[in-house]
Every structure is written in structure tokens, then in C-alpha cells.
Amino acid sequence: MTSIHQAAVYDSDRRFLAVALPFIQDGLAKGDPVMVATTSANLELLGNALGRDGRLIDYAESGFLGRRTVERATAFHRYWQRRAPEAPCGGHVRIIAEPVWTGRAACEVRAWQRMEASLNLLLRGTNVWMLCPYDERVLDPEVMRSARRTHPAMSADGYTALDCSEYIDPVEFIRECDSVLPLEPPEDAATVHADTLHSLRAFITGQASFLGLSPDRAALLAVVVNEIAALLEVPVTVRLWERLGAITCHVHREGGRVADPVAGFLPPGATAKPGDGLWIARQLCDRLDIHHDLGGCTIQLQVPSARAEELRQSRKY
Template sequence: MPAEHGAEGGFVHHACLYGSDAEFLAMAVPFVREGLAAGEPVLAATTPANIELLRDALGERAHALDTAETAYFGRRPVERVSAFLRYHDRRARPGLRMRMIAEPVWCGKSARQVAEWKRMESGLNVLLAGLPLWMICPYDTRTAPRDVAGAACATHPARLDGQRLIPCATYADPGAYAAAMPPPRSPAPPGAARTGPTDRLRAVRGFARERAAAAGLSGERLALAVLAVTEAAGYLLAGEGARLALRAWPEPGEVAYELLRTQPAAAAEAVPAFAGFRPPGRAAAPEDGLWLARTLSEALDVRTQGPLTRLTLRVAGPGDAERW
């Protein structure tokens, strides 16, 4: 394996399209072995089947390998980024790089989720930039949809074929990629409840609470929905002269909130494409609240067009049995 790739410095992000167990191992075994031999922390976040293959192939050395069943290593993109950063914080050693095999779960995801994960794969190039981390994202072409495998070359600067490194000619700038990959449109229905424009968090909180209760949420679930909406609003209202018009409506399985921010043209500022994906650190940061809103939501999308910023978030509805 070409040792110069990611040997030092910042984040190195490679894809690996594989179509068989042998192809997976041809990439993974030398990658892990070299890392362990160098004393680097190595994590394999992949399917249980691949973890088993890898352990069998590594023999005794498998004891030193950190593993995570990938479906539970961050269920949604914001949690995934947090999981990567937490692993880094926990295992980082001065002067040593770390390695990760990070295989997303694509099979069975909704169109919206697939779009979110593609955006996040691209966003990792920005979010993890500078970290001494070599990450390889395997894509199983036996199960991943064709468009997903194609997107891998737009979201990773290079891919590995076994141990051969192939630059991705279709790699896209992450910001541009995210802008070109909007979530499926699901506009507010005509009968959506509305309030504002307002710059008062108390009004936002009251509206969020009333609509969550009307949708059937109560207790802890209701309180978390109110917190998600209020934190998102707090982030948007930090802009100078900002005001928010809110709409809310129930959807099957979810409660949707739309926060439309208007700002004086001179103060208008676009929300960065990957704002709110990094978990709060030791010092307070402006995006902390947006991170919490993302984390407490099933989905959160934010788009800026001129002086308008539209943030749409969806929290799980009362029928979501995962949280009962």
C-alpha cells in the first residue's frame, strides 16, 4: 500500500468500491495491519459480516483493532460525524495518525436519507479537515444502489482499488456538491400553522410547544421538540436584524417546522453548508445550538437564497415506536 498517502498531516479520505469479500479484504487487511504495526489507533466501522471477515484474516492482531457495527455508529449523518470526532478525541495520541474504515449503510435508506448521507460524505472533507486521520469508506457494489457508488467518486478525492490508488476525476467541491444535492422538496401545506415574523425566542418556544402538543407529542418528546426548534431559531436569530416566520405541520411519522429567516440585505449572510455538524467543544461556539437541533431532529436542512434562509427540521412524531 502506498505509504505516502496520509502518512502525515491532515485528513485523507478515500473510497473503496468492492464487489466481493476478497476485494474488501484486499483493501482492509493491509490498511489495518500497517496501522496496527505503526502503533496507530485503527477503527473498523463496517458491517458485522465484514468485521468477522477482517478479524479472521487478522488472527491475533485483531485484538488491537477497534470495531463498531456501522449501523449503530451514528444513525444519522450528524451523529456519524460526532461519532468520528469522539473516536478521535478518545484515541488520539500525540504524533500519531489514526485510521478508520467507515462504511456507510446505504441499503434500505429512503431517498432523503441517501441524499443526506451523500452530502455528509462530501462534507467530511471539510468537517474533518486537518485531523491526522486516514479514512477509507468502503462501498459494497453488491448492495449499494448504482447512484450511490457513482457518488463515491464525487465525494472522495481518490479511491482505492485493492492497494491501487485512483484519483477521482469527478470529485466535487463539498459546498457546491451539497448545494446541488437538495433534499426532496416537501413544501408546507396551505393549512400549516404559522406565526411571526418575530425575533423573540419566547414566541418561537410557545409556537413550537403548541404545535408539538397538537401533533400528539407529550412529556420528554415534546420538551425535546421544543428544544430542537428553539436552538435552531436561536442560531438563525443571532444574525443581525434577523426575524423568523415559522410554519409547522404534521406529516406521517413526523412533525415538520419551517423557520424562514429574513435579514436586512446588508447583514444577510449565508449559513455555511456544513454548519452544525460538529458537536460542542470545550468552548462555546455559535453553531452549538444548530448541532443540537440537528441531533434532536430526524432531518434538518438549511438553505440560503439571497436575504432569505429557510431551515426545515422534522422531529419524530408520536407514532415513532423507536422512542417508546
């Protein structure tokens, strides 16, 4: 099986339809499963253009597939697992995937750019054909440049594609992302140099409770940090603090390294492997960044503070 990962740049509704419609219609004609994840405005355009054929595709607004990069990667992987048996011999599982870029902090944009590069590795061994639209009207030039660096090819008509001259090896791009310094811990951050996982869990649970997290959420944070420390291997230095509705945990291991650049992006399989715990951590955190330098490896994560979580829960009622 061969995967395809392409970008498509558009600057008008007409140009969006010019690339998306042929991609979808060709897939339907060949019996390929088709999913579309894009903006609500683009979904309306496609619905009007496809008519009754629109019932034959799976669709969702971009945000529906998750706020976190790992949620999106997992959703794509599970969709492929579920629909691949329906694809004809030599066919594909087609996905139009347009992330939400606007309004994100720089660290979030970098995480999503990292995911775009990671998809070139995660999709290997699948028959996924993924087309990623980029709206030139609203996106920052740096995001547009990263599209050309993280996609092997660009498509203008939904059928054919031209190689991207700026495309670089995804591992190299991921290393660039991981070289960016994480948030600097403040002077008042609680700090521990943990030689055992047991002492680390006790520290995290105590600090989380002090910051007002419920016993269940304090325990979950302890599980997350435990999985990260187990991956890096103790001893680790951990700093924890609260700012702007988020609790940040900074885990550093001298000489440590996360060898697999896409560790933690796909659900664990039947056979345990390094990085399985990182998938759990990514699921439970709002943000998780990895940084490598000559001093070792730092994994920094964020979860909602007690008051931020209270606000989130209030939306459910």
C-alpha cells in the first residue's frame, strides 16, 4: 500500500471547489471511501456542489476531530482502519484535511506544523490519500511556507500534483520543531530532583492538590508525568507552576532522548513498545512539547488549572 500526502493552496471559494470537487468525485467514482474535514463554510460549498452525492461522504468541521494534534492523528488512523476494507483493490481511503490555523499561539502553530510533517511517517503502510487545503486569504506566510516544507507534493486540480521543491525530510523538520526552547520555568516553580517514579508521583500529586486540582485530576497528572519520566528514565528534574489558567510541568532528563520522532501519536497496539505511555500523556494534556539539545531532553506539558477546568465543565450543563 502507498500513501499520498498533498497540499492544495486556494485563494477563493472557486479555487477551493476546483481542487476539492474533482478529488471527491474521482474517489466516489472509483469506490474509494471519502472523508472531508474542513471549515463550516467550505462544507456548505461542497454540500451545495455535490447535491445528493454529498450523502456518500463522511464529513466534519475541522475542530470536531479534536483540539490536540494527537486527537487528529488518531482520528485519521482509526478512520483508515475502519474504512480501508471497503476500498477497491489498488484504491485509497481519501481524506480532505484542513486544520484550524488562525488564532493559535506560536507554540500551537508549531505543534500543528510538526504534525503535518509527522503524517508523512504515520501514513506509511496505509492507502490513505490525504489532501490538505491551505487558505491563502487568511493564513500567515510562515504557515504557507511550512505547507510546502511538510507536503511532498502540491495539487491544483485534485487529480495531478507537482513535487514541492521546498519539501524536506520529515524527521529533519521535526528536529527543527523540537529544537525550539520551551517556556522558561519561573523562579517560584515547585522543583524536585526525582530518583524514583514513586517519589515523583508523590510530588506531583501533592503539588496538584495544593493548586486546587480534584483528587482524580491530581492522580491523572501524576500518571502523565510518570509515563513521561518512565520514557526518559529517572533521574529527572521536574518543575511545576500555574499561570494563565494552565498548570505547566517541565520534565528534564540529562542525556535523555525520545528516539522515535512520532512517538505517542498513534494508539498502542497489541505489542507494547516505547512511546505507548506518551500517547496516553498526549491524550490527557492540552499541550505537550518535546525539546532536544546538547543537555538532554525536556518534555513540557500543560493541563487546565482548577478554575479553567471548572469553566470547561460548566459548558456541559
